[in-house]
Amino acid sequence: EVQLVESGGGLVQPGGSLRLSCAASGFTFSSYAMHWVRQAPGKGLEYVSAISSNGGSTYYANSVKGRFTISRDNSKNTLYLQMGSLRAEDMAVYYCARERSGSYGNWGQGTLVTVSS
Amino acid sequence: DIQMTQSPSSLSASVGDRVTITCQASQDISNYLNWYQQKPGKAPKLLIYDASNLETGVPSRFSGSGSGTDFTFTISSLQPEDIATYYCQQYDNLPRTFGQGTKVEIK
Numbered sequence: 001e002v003q004l005v006e007s008g009g010g011l012v013q014p015g016g017s018l019r020l021s022c023a024a025s026g027f028t029f030s031s032y033a034m035h036w037v038r039q040a041p042g043k044g045l046e047y048v049s050a051i052s053s054n055g056g057s058t059y060y061a062n063s064v065k066g067r068f069t070i071s072r073d074n075s076k077n078t079l080y081l082q083m084g085s086l087r088a089e090d091m092a093v094y095y096c097a098r099e100r101s102g103s104y105g106n107w108g109q110g111t112l113v114t115v116s117s
Numbered sequence: 118d119i120q121m122t123q124s125p126s127s128l129s130a131s132v133g134d135r136v137t138i139t140c141q142a143s144q145d146i147s148n149y150l151n152w153y154q155q156k157p158g159k160a161p162k163l164l165i166y167d168a169s170n171l172e173t174g175v176p177s178r179f180s181g182s183g184s185g186t187d188f189t190f191t192i193s194s195l196q197p198e199d200i201a202t203y204y205c206q207q208y209d210n211l212p213r214t215f216g217q218g219t220k221v222e223i224k
Contacts, residue, residue: 035213037161045153045161045204047212059211062118095160102208103151105172107160 002026002106004096009111016086016115022079022096022108030054030074033099036081038092039110048094049081064090083113091115119143119207123216129224136192138219140183140205148184149209155218156201164203165190197223 008020022034036048049070050059058070069082079096093112097104120143130136140150148168153161163172165181168188178193192199200223205216 044202044218045155045206045215047214050211050213061212101166102149102213103163103166103172104153104161104206105163105166107162110160 002098004098004106004108006094006096006108006111009094009113011114011116012086013117014087014115017082017084018086018113020081020083020094020096020111020113022081024077024079024098027098029072029077034072034079035097035099035104036070036079036094037097037104037107038090038094040089040092043092046092050099051079086113086115088115118212119146119210119214121205121207121214121216123205123219125219126217127220127222129222130195131224132195132197134195136195136199136221138190138203138205138221140188140190140216142186142188142207142209145185146207146209149207150181150183150188151206151208152179152181152190153204153206154199154201155204161204192221195221195223 003025005023012018035050051070055072067085071080093110095110096108098106122141150168152165155161169181180191182189202218202220204218
C-alpha cells in the first residue's frame with residue numbers, strides 16, 4: 001500500500017525556518033516525481049513545488065521561489081521542503097503528493113505550518 | 118501561469134439530483150485535467166484524470182468531460198457521502214494550477 005507521511009510542521013515566527021519531511025513507503029520512491037501542495041486555513045489548494053524522480057529538476061511557484069527548497073533522498077525514501085523567510089501567508093497545511101502521469105493519485109495526510117509571533 | 122476558473126463556487130442540491138461543475142482554463146490544455154474531491158480535514162482524493170478517466174475504485178456516478186479550455190464534472194445522482202469540495206487541476210504546464218473549488222452541500 002502506498003503511504004506518504006508528512007512531518008515537521010509546527011509554530012514558527014515570521015522570518016523563521018522550518019523543514020518538512022514526507023516519508024514514502026509501498027512503492028519505488030526513486031521512480032516518481034514528487035510535489036508539495038498547500039492549503040491555507042479555509043482556502044483552496046495552492047501548488048508549491050515539484051522535484052523530478054532523480055532530483056535533477058525542481059520547480060517552485062513564484063510565491064515561494066527563493067525562500068523554499070525542495071529536495072529528496074532516494075536512499076531514505078524521503079521528500080523534503082526547506083522553508084525559509086516564512087511569512088504569515090505561508091501558514092497552511094502542507095501536503096506531499098506522488099505524481100502519476102500528471103495526476104496526484106496519492107497524498108499524505110498533511111502537516112500544519114503556523115507562522116505567528 | 119494557466120488560470121483555472123471553476124463555477125459555481127458552491128451549490129446545494131437534493132439527494133439523487135444531477136450535479137454539474139464547470140472548469141475553464143485560460144488557454145488550451147488539451148485533456149490535461151484532473152478532478153479531486155476533498156472532505157473536511159482530509160487530503161484531496163483523485164476522482165477523474167485526463168479529463169474523463171475514472172480513477173480505480175471511484176463510483177461510476179462521477180464523470181468528467183471536455184477538452185481544450187472547457188471542462189465539466191458531473192455527479193449523476195448526488196449521495197450524502199458526496200458532500201465535499203471539488204477541485205479541477207490542469208497539468209499541461211507548471212505550476213499545476215487548481216480551480217478555486219466548488220463546495221457541494223445537501224439541500
